[in-house]
Amino acid sequence: xxxxxxxxxxxxxxxxxxxxxxxxxxxxxxxxxxxxxxxxxxxxxxxxxxxxxxxxxxxxxxxxxxxxxxxxxxxxxxxxxxxxxxxxxxxxxxxxxxxxxxxxxxxxxxxxxxxxxxxxxxxxxxxxxxxxxxxxxxxxxxxxxxxxxxxxxxxxxxxxxxxxxxxxxxxxxxxxxxxxxxxxxxxxxxxxxxxxxxxxxxxxxxxxxxxxxxxxxxxxxxxxxxxxxxxxxxxxxxxxxxxxxxxxxxxx
Amino acid sequence: xxxxxxxxxxxxxxxxxxxxxxxxxxxxxxxxxxxxxxxxxxxxxxxxxxxxxxxxxxxxxxxxxxxxxxxxxxxxxxxxxxxxxxxxxxxxxxxxxxxxxxxxxxxxxxxxxxxxxxxxxxxxxxxxxxxxxxxxxxxxxxxxxxxxxxxxxxxxxxxxxxxxxxxxxxxxxxxxxxxxxxxxxxxxxxxxxxxxxxxxxxxxxxxxxxxxxxxxxxxxxxxxxxxxxxxxxxxxxxxxxxxxxxxxxxxx
DNA sequence: ACGGGCGTTGCACATATTGCAACGACTCCG
DNA sequence: CGGAGTCGTTGCAATATGTGCAACGCCCGT
Numbered sequence: 001x002x003x004x005x006x007x008x009x010x011x012x013x014x015x016x017x018x019x020x021x022x023x024x025x026x027x028x029x030x031x032x033x034x035x036x037x038x039x040x041x042x043x044x045x046x047x048x049x050x051x052x053x054x055x056x057x058x059x060x061x062x063x064x065x066x067x068x069x070x071x072x073x074x075x076x077x078x079x080x081x082x083x084x085x086x087x088x089x090x091x092x093x094x095x096x097x098x099x100x101x102x103x104x105x106x107x108x109x110x111x112x113x114x115x116x117x118x119x120x121x122x123x124x125x126x127x128x129x130x131x132x133x134x135x136x137x138x139x140x141x142x143x144x145x146x147x148x149x150x151x152x153x154x155x156x157x158x159x160x161x162x163x164x165x166x167x168x169x170x171x172x173x174x175x176x177x178x179x180x181x182x183x184x185x186x187x188x189x190x191x192x193x194x195x196x197x198x199x200x201x202x203x204x205x206x207x208x209x210x211x212x213x214x215x216x217x218x219x220x221x222x223x224x225x226x227x228x229x230x231x232x233x234x235x236x237x238x239x240x241x242x243x244x245x246x247x248x249x250x251x252x
Numbered sequence: 253x254x255x256x257x258x259x260x261x262x263x264x265x266x267x268x269x270x271x272x273x274x275x276x277x278x279x280x281x282x283x284x285x286x287x288x289x290x291x292x293x294x295x296x297x298x299x300x301x302x303x304x305x306x307x308x309x310x311x312x313x314x315x316x317x318x319x320x321x322x323x324x325x326x327x328x329x330x331x332x333x334x335x336x337x338x339x340x341x342x343x344x345x346x347x348x349x350x351x352x353x354x355x356x357x358x359x360x361x362x363x364x365x366x367x368x369x370x371x372x373x374x375x376x377x378x379x380x381x382x383x384x385x386x387x388x389x390x391x392x393x394x395x396x397x398x399x400x401x402x403x404x405x406x407x408x409x410x411x412x413x414x415x416x417x418x419x420x421x422x423x424x425x426x427x428x429x430x431x432x433x434x435x436x437x438x439x440x441x442x443x444x445x446x447x448x449x450x451x452x453x454x455x456x457x458x459x460x461x462x463x464x465x466x467x468x469x470x471x472x473x474x475x476x477x478x479x480x481x482x483x484x485x486x487x488x489x490x491x492x493x494x495x496x497x498x499x500x501x502x503x504x
Numbered sequence: 505a506c507g508g509g510c511g512t513t514g515c516a517c518a519t520a521t522t523g524c525a526a527c528g529a530c531t532c533c534g
Numbered sequence: 535c536g537g538a539g540t541c542g543t544t545g546c547a548a549t550a551t552g553t554g555c556a557a558c559g560c561c562c563g564t
Contacts, residue, residue, distance in 0.1 A: 001290050001293045001294045001297070002256055002260070002290050002291060002293075002294040002551085002552070003521090003550090003551065003552085004254055004256040004257055004520090004521065004522095004551075004552080005256055005257055005260040005291060005294040005295070006294055006297070006298070008254070008257040008260070008261075009260075009294070009295070009298040009300065010298075012298075012318055013318065015322075016318050016321040016322055016325065017321075017325070018325055021541080021542090022541070022542060022543095023540090023541065023542085031522080031523085032522070032523045032524075033523095033541085033542075033543090034522080034523070034524080034542095034543080034544085035521080035522060035523070037542075037543070038253050038254050038521080038522090039254060039257060041253045041254075042253045042254040042257040042258055042261070043257070043261070045253065045258070046258070046261040046262075046264075047354070048261065050353055050354060055541085055542075058322070058325075059318065059319075059321075059322035060353065060354070061353045061354070061356055061358045061378070063315070063318060063319050063322060064319045064322070064323065064358060064377070065358075065377060065378065066264055066265065066268050066311065066315060066319070067311075067315050067316045067318075067319035067320075068319075068377055069265075069268040069269075070267070070268050070310070070311035070315065070316070071316065073268065073269070073270050101302055101312065101313045102299070102302060102312070102313070104313050106313045106316060106317075125316070125317060125320055126313070126317065254520085254521075255519090255520060255521090255552085256520080256521080256551085256552065256553095273510080273511090274510075274511060274512095275509090275510065275511085283553080283554085284553070284554045284555075285510085285511075285512090285554095286511095286512080286513085286553080286554070286555085287552075287553060287554075289511075289512070290552080290553090307510085307511080
């Protein structure tokens with residue numbers, strides 16, 4: 001809608017691929033060098049891009065800070081976090097929290113016990129939307145129309161032999177998940193990894209987020225993991241209660 | 253430099269504080285509603301903002317994805333990570349990796365062993381630049397002029413009784429740090445936390461990043477932590493070697 | 505049914521953005 | 535040492551682009 005802003009924003013993903021100099025940016029934007037320069041300057045003033053020693057541009061630190069701040073201000077996340085930690089301490093497995101947003105599902109929190117290594121690496125990243133247990137729950141609760149629309153738009157990569165690979169199967173799975181009120185992913189994303197997820201609902205009853213525990217086969221079998229489902233659901237319910245604004249849960 | 257882009261970018265930190273509706277955005281930008289609308293629409297198209305159910309705007313998922321991608325493309329980080337993990341396994345303490353960027357020092361990686369809780373919370377965030385051990389190393393290596401300029405610009409919050417609180421003392425400390433080739437922060441940021449840091453140098457000999465280990469007094473005393481300094485330096489040197497492009501280190 | 509609040513649209517105006525061309529810094533190579 | 539080439543930067547004139555206005559429409563509460 002706004003040409004100038006549009007052009008400026010197109011620079012960011014371009015730089016995300018790697019550093020680029022003025023001319024490369026101008027070429028890829030298909031604008032004059034002077035135009036690209038002014039856009040980059042403006043982005044620079046806001047700390048969105050950074051100019052390294054060789055004069056090439058990179059994405060800037062402000063971008064990280066913004067993403068951080070935004071994540072911390074997600075109200076579900078703040079409420080959920082302690083519960084996720086508790087679930088992690090209880091089960092010892094990796095715990096995820098995810099939300100749906102405009103055709104994507106993103107992890108907004110993660111607690112990992114055994115290997116803190118690269119823990120951040122997936123927070124903020126879109127998840128494998130066709131197979132992840134949390135994604136199933138979030139998609140399953142969308143209004144009929146949107147759900148179908150999304151299912152049609154998606155690509156269905158065959159991560160493993162157990163991946164869902166077409167819209168029809170996907171929609172069927174979503175229906176099943178909505179029925180049973182929880183979801184699992186048994187080796188659909190990575191052969192040796194299983195997950196169990198439960199929905200977190202807001203005051204209106206809609207699914208606002210989903211949490212899951214994940215573990216590789218080498219640690220626990222799928223059956224053992226599924227046996228932990230009540231714990232996951234219990235956690236999700238506790239978060240739901242608090243999130244939907246019932247500070248203390250009465251005796252009913 | 254570019255008014256339109258400038259206005260659009262001013263929206264982002266504003267939304268980082270929390271969701272806002274059209275009128276609030278327009279008011280805080282001091283522009284007409286219609287203008288704000290068009291800016292928000294453009295941001296929306298790029299996924300930088302998200303419109304929640306109540307029509308208010310939030311920062312969008314693309315922002316997270318961009319920040320992620322940018323971090324992963326930082327070449328120092330990729331190289332350093334395994335070394336940081338090794339250092340963590342060796343010492344058991346929290347390990348940080350930080351870089352300097354335009355007047356700020358930001359953590360770009362972190363490995364924490366004992367409490368994976370909230371691990372992400374500081375990655376991407378500006379660090380306490382006047383006191384953190386890694387910040388001292390990064391600032392100490394700046395060209396004289398820039399170092400003085402930065403020192404003059406900084407604020408010097410008195411985090412604790414041991415914080416550096418004026419530019420002169422800070423510059424003196426930086427000189428000392430540059431001399432000795434490593435840095436520490438003993439309770440300067442938080443009373444009970446100590447850090448030891450070592451510089452990571454690029455092919456040109458300039459300090460490209462810095463890594464540190466941190467631990468609270470209750471776990472190890474400052475003296476014990478300082479005794480681990482050789483390990484930190486060893487790690488930093490290993491990263492430096494690899495980063496400056498010497499794949500295998502010969503026998504010299 | 506009515507009023508107020510808020511988002512949205514179309515339009516005329518002029519301001520801010522654009523591309524150009526010329527300049528300057530720097531590097532490479534003969 | 536000098537000249538050609540590359541790439542970033544600047545000032546400027548033309549106009550495309552963004553702006554504010556006013557009117558409209560939608561939703562919600564009373």
